Amino acid sequence: MSPFVSNLSLLTKLQLQNNGLHGEIQSSFGDLSELAHLNLSSNKLQGNIPASVQGCSSLKLMDLSNDNLAGVIPQQIGLMKSLTYLALSLNSFMGSVSFLVNLTEMIQLELGYNYFTGKIPPELGALKKLEIMYFHVNYLEGPIPAEISNCTALREISLIDNMLSGEIPTEMS
Numbered sequence: 001m002s003p004f005v006s007n008l009s010l011l012t013k014l015q016l017q018n019n020g021l022h023g024e025i026q027s028s029f030g031d032l033s034e035l036a037h038l039n040l041s042s043n044k045l046q047g048n049i050p051a052s053v054q055g056c057s058s059l060k061l062m063d064l065s066n067d068n069l070a071g072v073i074p075q076q077i078g079l080m081k082s083l084t085y086l087a088l089s090l091n092s093f094m095g096s097v098s099f100l101v102n103l104t105e106m107i108q109l110e111l112g113y114n115y116f117t118g119k120i121p122p123e124l125g126a127l128k129k130l131e132i133m134y135f136h137v138n139y140l141e142g143p144i145p146a147e148i149s150n151c152t153a154l155r156e157i158s159l160i161d162n163m164l165s166g167e168i169p170t171e172m173s
Contacts, residue, residue, distance in 0.1 A: 017043070036058045042067070054074075094116065101124060109132065
């Protein structure tokens with residue numbers, strides 16, 4: 001993606017979804033400290049999410065779903081305290097989902113159809129505002145943590161087609 005966007009320092013909303021945009025997300029995106037709404041979904045973007053995106057300190061919504069993005073999600077995303085909506089579905093992201101545990105303002109998480117591995121962190125139970133959690137079609141393993149029941153605003157959970165084991169926590173019934 002062209003770095004021209006990083007010159008727009010007062011930009012609060014960038015919606016470029018459903019186009020034929022290609023290339024990588026430039027590290028200069030992190031210079032957009034006023035950006036609150038970023039939707040680059042359904043394009044042909046490649047590469048990974050740059051750690052510099054943490055510089056978008058006002059970001060509430062980030063939708064990068066249905067692109068060709070890959071790699072491990074930078075831990076810096078977990079420091080983006082304003083983030084309420086994160087959609088990364090339909091990409092080739094991998095690694096742990098532990099970057100999520102400090103996103104206490106999160107309302108909607110869409111991480112389906114990727115290559116995430118490891119266990120669902122019990123610390124996700126601290127996301128009290130979480131309403132929607134889509135982790136379907138990944139490689140998550142181990143038990144469903146009982147702490148998920150602490151997410152009292154939760155309305156939808158999708159864990160379809162992972163490698164989970166154990167019992168459904170009684171706290172969830």
